[in-house]
Amino acid sequence: MRESIKENYEEILKASFSLSSQAIYLLNMNGNILYANENALDTLGYTLAEIKELYVWDIDVAVDNKKKYLNELNIFAKKAFDGKENVLESRHRKKNGEVFPVEIVSKFFKVNEDEYLISYARDITRRIRRTEEINFYFDLIDSSKDMIFVMDHESTKIEFANETACNILGYSLVELKDKKISEIRKTMENLDDTQLPEIFKKIEEESNLTTFGIYITKKNKEIPVESSLQLKEYKGKKFITAISRDISDRLEIEIKKEELNKKLKNYNKTLEKEISKVKKDLLEYETIMKRQSKMAAMGEMLENIAHQWRQPLSAVSVLSTGMILQNEQNILNKDLLDAGLNDINEQVQYLSKTIDDFRNFFKPNKQKNRFKLSDIIKTSIKLSKARYSKKHIEFIVNIEDEELFTYENELLQVLLNLITNAKDELIKKEYKKYIFIETKIDENYLYIRIKDNAGGIDNMIIDRIFEPYFTTKHNSQGTGIGLYMSSNIVRHMNGKINVRNTNVEHNSGVYLGACFEIRLPLAQNK
Structure with a gap:
């Protein structure tokens, strides 16, 4: 059996390479591509005979000449000597000129005293796009005027807080991540006296919950908040997201409303002067309420603008990035440039029209x-x-x-x-x-x-x-x-x-x- 394996070792090796979900390349120290598996050939669009005529710098955009290749090889050799893994991110060029991002893991080995390099390349286009999306979402979260928290449901520890929460409470993110939510929050007895353990239990039953409480800043200032809670599960763990907004102004209005109602009950109907004063107070209160209603409508309209803008902004980003890549590859001719700019202009006109629609509402x-x-x-x-x-x-x-x-x-x-x-x-x-x-x-x-x-x-x-x-x-x-x-x-x-x-x-x-x-x-x- 061992003799049979020895005789067919090369075929067995090729069969193993062909089953790999990654692109595999065999290189010599001069940068010649000696072998590539089927995944690599399908990805790049070459035949095995064609790719054997190429060097590393023919397909790797970052290592586009022999000097750069040898320089990277020396870095690889030092990492290997230090026992570190040779992992890097680069970009590969297909036969048709298309460029895509890859993650490369390389290892040295010897055959009959000759050194070779075997490289495993994985397309990371989706990962990069996902990272960009995540960064975009975090930018949106940090730009929110509401305080946003993520808490571990079991330990009640704060896992994340956006910039607004950090700025309002006066803590750094590192300081907040070292705390349980109970260390910065207490109940608001006049609106909601539900204790935190009960809230954490109740949200398991309802998944969505609205609560009221008081946040305590680093300087011991108390901020009344309304919080919208949601229970989420990720990798077997449960987390609670909390979106909290300062309701000091709202409570002040409610207090004024209660005070005015008390005055109304106690006023003597025969005292015309007092009645006149109450009417004036009520008109002022109604003006405040109308203003608050208009501001709430404006908030909803701004959220609508965000929804309307998302798709055209994404389109503009894709178009501009495409033209940059085409320019880097020297394939951006006048027709492509005109077409790209026309498409971007259409998206910008759409954005402008959206602004006009919403602006007219508030005019x-x-x-x-x-x-x-x-x-x-x-x-x-x-x-x-x-x-x-x-x-x-x-x-x-x-x-x-x-x-x-x-x-x-x-x-x-x-x-x-x-x-x-x-x-x-x-x-x-x-x-x-x-x-x-x-x-x-x-x-x-x-x-x-x-x-x-x-x-x-x-x-x-x-x-x-x-x-x-x-x-x-x-x-x-x-x-x-x-x-x-x-x-x-x-x-x-x-x-x-x-x-x-x-x-x-x-x-x-x-x-x-x-x-x-x-x-x-x-x-x-x-």
Whole structure:
């Protein structure tokens, strides 16, 4: 048996090389390629006869001449003498000129006193792309204005914190990674007295959780926060991600609200001066709430911009990188340059158009203007759909178009508010989700109806949803001002808004949901 193996040793070796998932090259000390396995030949596009005519510098971009090759060989020899592994990253060039990144592991061996080098090369294109993506995501995380933490579910130790968290709390990342979350957080008794052990247990049951607490900075300053928690599993270990935001301003508003409510209960109705003061305080409070609502809308719009920009920015990066590589290889001719620049220009124009769409939403406009009903409905869907495209909510649109002469941005704000409310209820559901938008026109009025299949509104509260500060959401998710403001805006446009529960037929199915109807007089459009 041993004699048989000896006689067929070379064939056995070749068979082993051909089964390898890596490219394998056999080189002499002068840089000649003596052998390459099938993986290497398929990857580079050469035949075995062709590759035997080549040198290392014919396929390795980093080692593009004999001098560089011999210099690398000396470095390899020193590493081998020190007992270190010869591993490096480089780039290989295919027969067609395409260049790709590789990781190379090389070893020396002797045959009849002659030295040879065997190299194993692995395509690391995916790894590099993944690393770039990870770096991009970390840049986004660090640029967030919210504090972001990752904690070990079992030990409760902090594994990661973004720059915002480090800056606000006054700790370095190294200092935070040496702490348990209980060392920097305590409960907030007036909002949530749930203790940390209970939170860590509860999140195993619910996977997603919203909590309130107080972070303690390095200088012992207390910061009230709202935290959105998620449980994730990675390589058999469970981790909790926490996105926390400072709610000091919100709590201050709530305190003012409570103080004003107490004053209202104690005021004597006969004291006109006191009543006047309370009214003034309430107006100031409502102004604060409206400003907060607008800022929240701006935050959502900025997130939408990020979603809209991701794909074109990626395309611009790929196009520019491609032209750089083509230029390095001296294959970037005028046609390729023009084509690449035209493609980049198209993406930039798209980005510019996106900015215009979102900028127009926030542009102050107290004058009436003419616009098409279909355009404002498309805009409202576009602005709301960007952020929630992954929530699998389908828009069903059936409209009779009409030119309107009224307050465009105000009507857009109402439509966005109604769509957002429908979305907030739909994302809680597990079945197929729809938002229906339809319009009808008769002799006197335009009707805009926004319906959903979220199950409808509780009959006990449906008559109260347009009241100021009334909300079914947690304080952290809603102020109760949105529908109240929408009602005021429609009234300012001489219209009416109402809501009812209704059954909607679609695709042979019948769905129960809420139907908001806006009625605007057509006479004002003339």
